[in-house]
Amino acid sequence: MGYLDALRNITIADIKVDLMRTAYDNDDALLNKFDPRIVIIWSAIFVVVPWFFYEPEPLFVMLVASLLLAYLSKTSIYLLGLLIWGSLSNIGFIVILSSVVYWWQGGSGGLRGAVVDNSVALLPFTMKLTVISIVSLAAFSAMSPKKLAKGMLGLGIPRPLTFAIAYGYRMMPVLLEEYHDLVNSLRLRNKAPENRGLLRWRYYLYLLKLSIEAFYPMAFNVAKRSRVTVEAMETKGFSHSLGDEDSRRLRLGSLEILPRDVTFMLVSLLFVVVVAVFL
Amino acid sequence: MSTSKIIVDDLTFRYPGSDEPVLRNANVEIGSEEFTAIIGGNGSGKTTLCKAFNGLIPHFFNGTFEGTVSVNDTVTTESDVSALSRTVGYVFQDFENQLVQPIVRDDVAFAAKNHGLEDYQTRAMDALEAVGLGDAADRFIWELSGGQQHLVALAGVLAMEPEFIVVDEPAAQLDPHNARETYEQLRTIQRDTEVGVIVIEHHTEFIADYCDRLAMVVDGDVAWTEPVDVGLNRVEELLAADIHPPQVTQMARQLPEGHGTLPSGRYPVTVEQAVDAFPTVASTGGRRATPDGSGTGERLIRVEDVTHGYPTLREGRKTVLDSLDLELHAGDRVALVGANGAGKSTLLRLLTGLESPDDGVVTVLGNDTNETLPEETVYIHQNPEEMFVEETVREDVAYYFENRDDPDVDTRVDDVIEFLDLEELADRDGRLLSIGQQRRASLAIGLATDPTVVLLDEPTGSLDLQSRREVTRMLSRSATRTETVVVATHDLQLVAEWADRVVVLGPGGILADETPRSMFEQPELLAQAHLRPPQVVEVSDRLGIDPPALTTSGIVDRLPTQEGR
Numbered sequence: 001m002g003y004l005d006a007l008r009n010i011t012i013a014d015i016k017v018d019l020m021r022t023a024y025d026n027d028d029a030l031l032n033k034f035d036p037r038i039v040i041i042w043s044a045i046f047v048v049v050p051w052f053f054y055e056p057e058p059l060f061v062m063l064v065a066s067l068l069l070a071y072l073s074k075t076s077i078y079l080l081g082l083l084i085w086g087s088l089s090n091i092g093f094i095v096i097l098s099s100v101v102y103w104w105q106g107g108s109g110g111l112r113g114a115v116v117d118n119s120v121a122l123l124p125f126t127m128k129l130t131v132i133s134i135v136s137l138a139a140f141s142a143m144s145p146k147k148l149a150k151g152m153l154g155l156g157i158p159r160p161l162t163f164a165i166a167y168g169y170r171m172m173p174v175l176l177e178e179y180h181d182l183v184n185s186l187r188l189r190n191k192a193p194e195n196r197g198l199l200r201w202r203y204y205l206y207l208l209k210l211s212i213e214a215f216y217p218m219a220f221n222v223a224k225r226s227r228v229t230v231e232a233m234e235t236k237g238f239s240h241s242l243g244d245e246d247s248r249r250l251r252l253g254s255l256e257i258l259p260r261d262v263t264f265m266l267v268s269l270l271f272v273v274v275v276a277v278f279l
Numbered sequence: 280m281s282t283s284k285i286i287v288d289d290l291t292f293r294y295p296g297s298d299e300p301v302l303r304n305a306n307v308e309i310g311s312e313e314f315t316a317i318i319g320g321n322g323s324g325k326t327t328l329c330k331a332f333n334g335l336i337p338h339f340f341n342g343t344f345e346g347t348v349s350v351n352d353t354v355t356t357e358s359d360v361s362a363l364s365r366t367v368g369y370v371f372q373d374f375e376n377q378l379v380q381p382i383v384r385d386d387v388a389f390a391a392k393n394h395g396l397e398d399y400q401t402r403a404m405d406a407l408e409a410v411g412l413g414d415a416a417d418r419f420i421w422e423l424s425g426g427q428q429h430l431v432a433l434a435g436v437l438a439m440e441p442e443f444i445v446v447d448e449p450a451a452q453l454d455p456h457n458a459r460e461t462y463e464q465l466r467t468i469q470r471d472t473e474v475g476v477i478v479i480e481h482h483t484e485f486i487a488d489y490c491d492r493l494a495m496v497v498d499g500d501v502a503w504t505e506p507v508d509v510g511l512n513r514v515e516e517l518l519a520a521d522i523h524p525p526q527v528t529q530m531a532r533q534l535p536e537g538h539g540t541l542p543s544g545r546y547p548v549t550v551e552q553a554v555d556a557f558p559t560v561a562s563t564g565g566r567r568a569t570p571d572g573s574g575t576g577e578r579l580i581r582v583e584d585v586t587h588g589y590p591t592l593r594e595g596r597k598t599v600l601d602s603l604d605l606e607l608h609a610g611d612r613v614a615l616v617g618a619n620g621a622g623k624s625t626l627l628r629l630l631t632g633l634e635s636p637d638d639g640v641v642t643v644l645g646n647d648t649n650e651t652l653p654e655e656t657v658y659i660h661q662n663p664e665e666m667f668v669e670e671t672v673r674e675d676v677a678y679y680f681e682n683r684d685d686p687d688v689d690t691r692v693d694d695v696i697e698f699l700d701l702e703e704l705a706d707r708d709g710r711l712l713s714i715g716q717q718r719r720a721s722l723a724i725g726l727a728t729d730p731t732v733v734l735l736d737e738p739t740g741s742l743d744l745q746s747r748r749e750v751t752r753m754l755s756r757s758a759t760r761t762e763t764v765v766v767a768t769h770d771l772q773l774v775a776e777w778a779d780r781v782v783v784l785g786p787g788g789i790l791a792d793e794t795p796r797s798m799f800e801q802p803e804l805l806a807q808a809h810l811r812p813p814q815v816v817e818v819s820d821r822l823g824i825d826p827p828a829l830t831t832s833g834i835v836d837r838l839p840t841q842e843g844r
Contacts, residue, residue, distance in 0.1 A: 013589050013590055014590055017590040017591065017592055020592050021592055024381065024419060024592070025592055145381050146380075146381070146382065146385060163379075166379075166380060166381065167379055167380075169381050170378070170379060170380055170381045170420060170421075173419075173421040174375070174421065178665070181660060181662070181665040182665055182668065184628075184633050184665075185660060185665050185666055185668065186668060187633065187652065188631060188633065188652070188657070188658055189678050189679045189682065189724075189728075190682050191654075191682050191683055192652065213668070214668070216668075217667065217668045217710075220710055221664055221665075221710065224664075224710065225373070225375075225376045226376070228371050228373045228376040228377065229376045229377070229379060231335060231339060231371070232369075232371060232376065232377040232379070233379065234335065234338075234339055234360045234361070234364075235333060235335070235360055235361075235364040235368075235369050235390075236361075236364070236379070236389055236390040236393060236435070237361040237364065237365075237390050237393035237394050238361075238393055239361065240359075240361035240362075240393055240394060241392070241393035241394070241395070244393070244394070244395050245395070246395025246397075247392060247393050247394065247395040249395070250392050250395060250396075250397070250399065251392060
């Protein structure tokens with residue numbers, strides 16, 4: 001029961017802090033040091049690159065590289081875990097289903113052989129998906145909200161959208177707090193199952209039910225909050241700023257591409273070329 | 280320096296879709312050389328009036344608008360909200376939702392940047408310095424306390440160098456200590472920069488201490504504007520609008536003719552004035568020893584050597600409660616007081632079993648909360664909105680029974696609703712009620728479960744007089760249904776009137792655990808816990824009434840008058 005207890009002791013508070021760290025605490029993150037426009041373009045390139053490789057070896061090298069990058073960018077371990085669990089369970093399901101069908105149809109090699117064959121066949125695909133997910137997660141979680149919004153504005157994305165991103169980051173902790181409170185409020189009024197079942201599955205199912213139930217009231221409370229925000233935005237001259245050249249210039253002021261940004265881009269591309277040629 | 284003026288001339292306004300106008304032929308003139316307070320009962324139209332100053336009405340809420348509002352030479356209908364906001368800044372009551380950027384400095388500079396002002400950075404820093412938050416410029420908004428967030432919202436407004444600042448109910452969302460800080464800041468800003476400050480407020484004690492002029496809004500019209508001393512003496516009119524005059528003014532009224540008035544013939548409105556006006560008392564002898572308030576009833580809750588904290592982003596785990604021991608008994612009416620961050624809410628959450636202590640044991644009704652959620656305990660959230668999960672109050676009250684397949688849900692729900700006089704609210708959505716109604720409804724949700732222990736977090740926060748009275752009455756009534764009630768609060772008037780045991784939490788743990796009376800006898804203790812005694816206690820202290828009186832009638836009985844005594 002040792003590790004299950006450890007799992008139980010991950011509190012919502014810990015997850016909250018970890019998510020916040022991913023979103024905000026990026027001063028030391030590798031990808032936060034570059035010009036945001038470069039990072040956005042860079043991640044766009046690396047979402048495409050893995051699809052040009054078909055052999056497991058280069059993909060594996062890329063997977064390792066992207067994990068290293070995620071580590072240097074201080075990506076949330078929970079998010080990373082969730083992501084990897086997602087791809088594995090997804091692919092795992094396909095493997096099992098296809099193998100059972102294959103075996104049922106009387107394919108040679110039996111069930112075991114089918115599982116092995118199918119896993120190997122799907123391996124490159126799994127790795128491609130995992131690489132692009134990790135790369136984009138690392139890129140977007142490493143940039144501070146301000147930088148991300150600035151970079152997108154610099155690339156010509158309309159201001160209402162870039163503002164929405166900065167605002168989303170501002171609201172995230174508030175939402176987490178609110179959600180946590182609502183789940184607690186429900187827990188206090190519900191009845192936990194007395195018979196918890198094997199590995200407490202009934203209990204976890206019960207918690208899952210509550211956590212879904214808490215969404216609707218949260219959406220409602222958020223809508224209520226935003227009424228004041230919209231009024232306040234008006235008093236802060238947001239709509240004035242949409243057509244104002246001076247305002248746009250001020251907001252983009254400090255963006256410039258430095259030699260290190262170019263170096264970063266070149267080194268990454270070189271890495272791909274090396275992988276492509278030698279593996 | 281020339282002063283600016285806001286002139287409202289014969290203003291009538293009706294919100295779209297409503298039949299009754301909110302403002303009817305309102306007239307008022309406000310100058311920037313004064314600190315003006317606007318008061319009025321709930322729904323009298325004071326917020327609507329203030330939103331007309333910066334053009335939110337009629338530009339943002341387009342209803343039926345007649346009359347004119349002008350700020351200096353600008354008529355609001357001929358300008359727009361962005362432009363007007365540069366002259367008239369607005370700090371909303373829900374100031375948290377006014378902060379739209381993650382980092383303090385960016386939020387304060389937001390408006391200046393939107394207007395394309397080159398010096399936005401200096402403006403932001405100057406504004407932050409002006410409110411005393413220069414050090415917090417690079418922090419995240421959500422890391423700040425409520426009081427600090429309010430000051431950030433204020434700084435955001437100051438950065439535009441306005442001529443007027445409107446602050447909507449600063450004391451409603453802030454604890455008394457922070458509200459006082461905010462008022463100090465506003466007073467300084469008004470004196471030093473001659474920015475006109477307008478507050479919407481119903482705490483007359485703040486008005487008496489900080490404001491110059493008082494404007495009373497009744498039924499959508501400004502009934503009168505008077506200097507504060509004169510205005511707060513119109514006690515009958517204030518009470519008719521559910522506004523509490525300062526406690527000292529109420530005391531003075533209860534004293535026989537000629538005993539509680541100032542030389543001018545008016546009632547005092549501040550403690551200073553009261554001390555001058557009231558007859559002095561000969562010392563009533565030494566202090567009486569007072570026993571601590573812990574009851575003799577059966578022990579219901581036991582907190583043993585509990586240490587608890589929460590993880591933070593940058594400073595690791597922060598310990599809030601350190602080796603705390605506490606026992607609560609049946610029949611106790613416990614008030615939990617202390618500065619923000621002293622751990623009041625944390626302690627309540629531990630008692631509910633929602634959180635398990637990092638170290639130590641919490642036992643509620645004989646059960647270790649680490650093992651089971653104590654069923655007999657009810658926790659009423661500081662923010663009542665978090666209690667409403669269904670579409671009507673009735674369904675919310677029934678929720679607990681539905682989950683337990685209780686056969687007579689309806690009778691039990693009806694019983695509670697009737698007990699708390701909530702019939703007219705029962706079929707409305709809890710989240711759309713006023714805050715006072717929400718507090719009462721959330722109490723119903725809690726009491727429906729026939730709990731043994733009731734835990735309330737700030738039950739009287741941001742309530743007006745009427746709602747406050749009702750919540751206090753409900754608290755007293757709920758005593759017949761429960762064994763023990765624990766209230767975390769900043770409201771020392773509530774403590775004085777309701778509690779029989781006070782636990783004062785401080786950074787080092789429990790600072791004191793005693794009766795309210797004995798707590799009020801120790802000004803150092805109150806200061807340590809960031810609390811300010813009610814005016815009765817302060818006046819008692821200044822006049823030498825010992826032990827201090829806790830209610831206005833208590834003090835009136837003790838003051839010597841010519842009718843003898």
